Amino acid sequence: MRIGELARTAGTTTRALRYYETQGLLHAPRRSNGYREYDESHLRLVREIQTLQAVGFALEDTRPFVECLRAGNESGDACADSVAVYRRKLAEVDACLERLSEVRAEIAAKLAASSLGGEPVLNSSLRKLRSVTRACHQREEACPRRSR
Amino acid sequence: MRIGELARTAGTTTRALRYYETQGLLHAPRRSNGYREYDESHLRLVREIQTLQAVGFALEDTRPFVECLRAGNESGDACADSVAVYRRKLAEVDACLERLSEVRAEIAAKLAASSLGGEPVLNSSLRKLRSVTRACHQREEACPRRSR
DNA sequence: GCTGGCGTTGACGTATGGGTCAATGTTTAG
DNA sequence: CTAAACATTGACCCATACGTCAACGCCAGC
Numbered sequence: 534m535r536i537g538e539l540a541r542t543a544g545t546t547t548r549a550l551r552y553y554e555t556q557g558l559l560h561a562p563r564r565s566n567g568y569r570e571y572d573e574s575h576l577r578l579v580r581e582i583q584t585l586q587a588v589g590f591a592l593e594d595t596r597p598f599v600e601c602l603r604a605g606n607e608s609g610d611a612c613a614d615s616v617a618v619y620r621r622k623l624a625e626v627d628a629c630l631e632r633l634s635e636v637r638a639e640i641a642a643k644l645a646a647s648s649l650g651g652e653p654v655l656n657s658s659l660r661k662l663r664s665v666t667r668a669c670h671q672r673e674e675a676c677p678r679r680s681r
Numbered sequence: 682m683r684i685g686e687l688a689r690t691a692g693t694t695t696r697a698l699r700y701y702e703t704q705g706l707l708h709a710p711r712r713s714n715g716y717r718e719y720d721e722s723h724l725r726l727v728r729e730i731q732t733l734q735a736v737g738f739a740l741e742d743t744r745p746f747v748e749c750l751r752a753g754n755e756s757g758d759a760c761a762d763s764v765a766v767y768r769r770k771l772a773e774v775d776a777c778l779e780r781l782s783e784v785r786a787e788i789a790a791k792l793a794a795s796s797l798g799g800e801p802v803l804n805s806s807l808r809k810l811r812s813v814t815r816a817c818h819q820r821e822e823a824c825p826r827r828s829r
Numbered sequence: 830g831c832t833g834g835c836g837t838t839g840a841c842g843t844a845t846g847g848g849t850c851a852a853t854g855t856t857t858a859g
Numbered sequence: 860c861t862a863a864a865c866a867t868t869g870a871c872c873c874a875t876a877c878g879t880c881a882a883c884g885c886c887a888g889c
Contacts, residue, residue, distance in 0.1 A: 537865065547866090552847055566855060568866055588784050592846070610795040619792040626785045630778065636736050637774045644767040647758040685835065695836085700877055714885060716836055740876070830889100837884070848872080855866065 536561075539571045543579040550579070556592060558582065558599050578602055581609045589626075594618050684709075687719045691727045698727070704740060706730065706747050726750055729757045737774075742766050 536547045543550075553559040554569075559578055561569035578599050585595045597618055598609030609615060688695045701707040702717075707726055709717035726747050733743045745766055746757030757763060 535866075546847080548847060548849085551868095556846095566866080568855080586846095588787055608795070610791060616792065616795050619788055619795065623785065623788050623792060626781055626788065630781050630785065633774055633778050633781065637771065637778065639736055640767055640771050640774065643758060644764065644771060647756070647764050647767065683836075694877080696877060696879085699838090704876095714836080716885085734876095832887105832889090834887090835885080837882100839881085840879105841881105842879080843877095844875100846873100850871085851869085853867080855864100857862100857864080859861090859863105 534571050536569050536571065539576060539579065543576060543583065545579065545583065553579070553582065553592075558592065558596060574602075588622075590618070590622065594622065682719050684717050684719065687724060687727065691724060691731065693727065693731065701727070701730065701740075706740065706744060722750075733757075736770075738766070738770065742770065 534542075536550055540547045540550055550559060550569075554561065559575060559582075561571050561575060564570050581598050581602055582592070582595045585598060586592070597612060597614035601612035601615050602609045604612070606612060610619065682690075684695045684698055688698055691698075698707060702709065707723060707730075709719050709723060712718050729746050729750055730740070730743045733746060734740070745760060745762035749760035749763050750757045752760070754760060758767065
């Protein structure tokens with residue numbers, strides 16, 4: 534099938550598919566006229582990418598899964614690299630959850646203080662929070678990105 | 682004081698301070714030679730911005746707080762607009778927490794399945810997760826951004 | 830007077846995942 | 860034959876919060 538059909542089938546756009554190709558995630562053979570030719574295996578790769586992206590994986594993080602599928606495995610996470618990404622992502626999400634819980638508490642405290650008359654928030658606790666935040670941020674962004 | 686001193690005092694850079702000015706967050710009067718002249722009140726504004734950014738507020742979200750301070754209030758959250766931002770942020774963080782919890786569960790499930798022999802993950806649950814995800818993503822990004 | 834350190838504005842770079850033309854070629858239906 | 864519908868590559872656009880030059884002005888000390 535050609536790129537338009539694959540895009541419709543997978544519920545994405547031709548632009549995205551070509552972009553995946555530039556990222557080395559989706560290699561398609563060319564017809565004599567230069568058109569890309571896809572088959573069912575490509576569709577599976579695209580679905581794998583979409584599934585992982587939906588959970589918040591960066592495109593780069595889907596690479597091991599895609600390569601695992603291309604290597605002939607029936608599942609993208611049958612390879613060590615893929616499982617390693619699972620573990621890393623889990624750790625990132627946990628860090629983000631922890632961090633967000635603190636942020637939540639802090640905002641709630643600020644909100645309570647302000648509606649109760651606007652008492653100034655303690656600087657010491659803010660400084661502590663800020664350092665925690667930096668650590669989380671520098672830990673390579675665990676929170677899911679926007680998709681649009 | 683001049684911009685370099687303010688930057689050092691506040692622990693930021695001159696670039697950031699000038700950027701705040703272009704965003705209309707930090708208006709500084711000019712000396713005869715064109716240099717920006719800051720005082721203690723500006724330092725407080727910068728600290729307010731930093732405090733809020735540390736909790737994951739976008740620059741734009743700090744505007745009501747800054748204007749509230751400039752309006753003469755002793756606290757940036759003494760104004761209705763600021764409190765409204767608190768509430769919105771709280772809702773965003775809650776949405777992100779909820780979403781991340783689901784993501785965490787999904788990744789944990791995938792990980793368990795893969796290390797137990799690579800059983801394929803259920804498509805139905807993935808589809809459900811994906812829809813939840815889109816909803817969270819489209820709700821204007823609640824998760825704290827990276828700082829670097 | 831010259832060097833160094835500070836200030837100014839302007840403009841481009843960063844990362845992410847594509848969207849959106851534009852100019853051009855190919856294939857298919859009528 | 861021609862128009863529509865598809866394909867190709869290339870290039871610029873989006874947001875965010877600055878970093879990093881570049882080219883230049885101002886001022887203090889030696």
